[in-house]
Amino acid sequence: MNPSDPAAVPSANPAPLTGMRFALGAFAVALATFMNVLDASIANVAIPTLSGDLGVSVDEGTWVITVFSAANAVSIPLTGWLTQRLGQVKLFTGAILLFVIASALCGMAPSLPVLLAARVLQGVAAGPLIPLSQALLLTTFPKDKSGSALSLWAMTATVGPIVGPALGGWITDRYSWSWIFYINVPVGLFAAAVVWTVYRSRETATRRLPIDTVGLLSLIVWVAALQVMLDKGKDLDWFNSPVICLLGVIALIGLAFFVVWELTEEKPIVDLRLFAGRNFLGGTIAISVAYAIFFANLVLLPQWIQVYLGYRAVDAGLVTAPLGIFAVILAPMMGKLMMKLDARVLATLAFVGFAIVFFMRSLYTTNIDRYTLILPTLLQGIPTALFFVPLTAIILSGLPPDKIPSAAGLSNFVRVFAGAVGTSLLSNSWNNRTIMHHARLIEQVNGYNPNLTDAIAQTQSTLEIGASNAFAFVERGLGAQAAMLGINDVFWVSAIIFVLIIPLIWVTHPSKDVDVGAGAA
Structure with missing residues (x-):
């Protein structure tokens, strides 16, 4: 130099x-x-x-x-x-x-x-x-x-x-x-x-x-094995596949080895001892589960809008864009709110807000108008603004200054990885629920069902097509209905999860002298 x-x-x-x-x-x-x-x-x-x-x-x-x-x-x-x-x-x-x-x-x-x-x-x-x-x-x-x-x-x-x-x-x-x-x-x-x-x-x-080379390599192994297992599971028929079974074993053994190694290593790459603190444990689990649901739905919603509602990519983008409006408006106010209100109260309000938003989405139908589609996304910006800062304050509260960088890094690692895992899990859940609903709807497709015969006759008359084409058109409609019912299930479960993780916030004891900025480094 x-x-x-x-x-x-x-x-x-x-x-x-x-x-x-x-x-x-x-x-x-x-x-x-x-x-x-x-x-x-x-x-x-x-x-x-x-x-x-x-x-x-x-x-x-x-x-x-x-x-x-x-x-x-x-x-x-x-x-x-x-x-x-x-x-x-x-x-x-x-x-x-x-x-x-x-x-x-x-x-x-x-x-x-x-x-x-x-x-x-x-x-x-x-x-x-x-x-x-x-x-x-x-x-x-x-x-x-x-x-x-x-x-x-x-x-x-x-x-x-x-x-x-x-x-x-x-x-x-x-x-x-x-x-x-x-x-x-x-x-x-x-x-x-x-x-x-x-x-x-x-x-x-x-x-x-x-550098903790062993810890880093074991981290890469179990994270990679778990992510590939989740992403490929549906295509390979899950645990009926020897590849998925092998990946599951590697992920499990790798995680166990990683935990033992990091807890006994003098200078671990990830300081797992931080989980011994009530605030860090409760806050990290809460923010990670919440982020997993939040992020996964941001990925799935545009897919449903484009594939099953027929929106162009730009229109799907405009539908999901309002999420950030309230988040930007409220972001500058968070510092003052944190000084006046308990961080646990703000985080609880955020989770309740997310639950309401996802419950509203669980009522979607295939003929939904654009206003009804956009409204929950617009409102979601409010809990989004109340989400990260209070939970970060809870996670870092009570820690000595020299532990804050490690705590911030570990909590971010868990949160970001939870986003990847959550996306894979909810994507698979949507697919499974869609298959289940489709099977139930198909059970009603027979010549003795007057609703089916009426639908085919109406389709023939409206589109001026033959009976076979009319039946195919109706079947595509059943597929769209099944996908809608499947994603409604995902939205409903997401709302329930946000309610269930609220107690994690209240097992913590946040300190009012938390310097959130210290964790930024």
């Missing part, structure tokens, strides 16, 4: 940025965060089109979401170690550039396996972006304005659900699904260049640290 290089002189407590450097730095960091969050939501509405172009089922197309989340989850625990080895600025800039490369590879992917491999790389690159973006913003603003820094970050992160679905749908319909990934290239290159220019003289100190 050259001492004359400004990046070679680390600063432990750099002064806040001012003037144009402040504006450019904050904008570039926020832009990198936005790129990351946008990529998660922008892909949701493209799954049906992407699956058709690659010649795979929509269920297989959903792997594009789940493998990204699983890879992202695994890379999160590495952020602390990589930061101390490389420095915050080098790691953040490098992660952006790797994300850009992976995005380009996603856009060029000629087949699903290649796309999944590129998404894994993209997920690995995304791991450090969220915690480091928060850390850099906290150094950009004056200390007494840390709340403003985190509010800017929260608003940036919540704008993604507004812009992502609509933009993704428009790009997919107007151009190609590949461009939902290509759009990251110019954005990422600009963000990386500005971040390096503004922050390179503010690099953090580095030191050589050993």
Whole structure:
């Protein structure tokens, strides 16, 4: 390292940025965060089109979401170690550039396996972006304005659900699904260049640290085995398949070994001892289960809207976009609310709000109008705004300052991985319930059912087609009805789960002196 290089002189407590450097730095960091969050939501509405172009089922197309989340989850625990080895600025800039490369590879992917491999790389690159973006913003603003820094970050992160679905749908319909990934290239290159220019003289100190290689490898093994098992289970007939059985055994043994190793390792890659704390245990389980349901439904809803209601990708995006409206409006108010109300009260209100929203969705029908379709999504923005900050405060409360980074990393790992697992489980549940409802509806399809004969006769008359074509048309309608009943079941169970996990919030004892910003680093 050259001492004359400004990046070679680390600063432990750099002064806040001012003037144009402040504006450019904050904008570039926020832009990198936005790129990351946008990529998660922008892909949701493209799954049906992407699956058709690659010649795979929509269920297989959903792997594009789940493998990204699983890879992202695994890379999160590495952020602390990589930061101390490389420095915050080098790691953040490098992660952006790797994300850009992976995005380009996603856009060029000629087949699903290649796309999944590129998404894994993209997920690995995304791991450090969220915690480091928060850390850099906290150094950009004056200390007494840390709340403003985190509010800017929260608003940036919540704008993604507004812009992502609509933009993704428009790009997919107007151009190609590949461009939902290509759009990251110019954005990422600009963000990386500005971040390096503004922050390179503010690099953090580095030191050589050993890494828990055994713990990392065992983490990768059991997470990969479990995710592949969940994604391939339906195609291979679950545990009737020796492949699924083998993956299940590997995941179970790998998890058991990982837990024992991490609990006995002096410097574990994941500090599982944190689960001994009531606040951390209850808060992490609550936020992870809630996020799993929340994220999975964000993936499934656009699929149902496009495949069974016949919406274009852009229209499905516009239907799901209102989620972020209230989230953005309420985000700046969270700091004041946290000072006035118990975090447990806010989190409880969020869970009740989610339960109401999903119950409203469980009443959907195949002839639903657009207003009824959009209203729950719009209202969902309210509990979304009340969701993350209070639960993060509960998770980190009562911990000593030196444990907060590890606690934040572990809770984020569990939450993000729960999102991937939840998406796989609810996708399989929707498929199973659809098959069950379809079988029950088909039982009524016989020549002695007057409703069927009337429906076929009416279809023949209306469409001026033959009896066989009319029967096929009615059968397609039965398939749509079965899918609607199946996803209604998923919505209803989601509402129940949100109610059932409320007690987890109230077994905790949150402290009012929690510095949530400390966990951001």
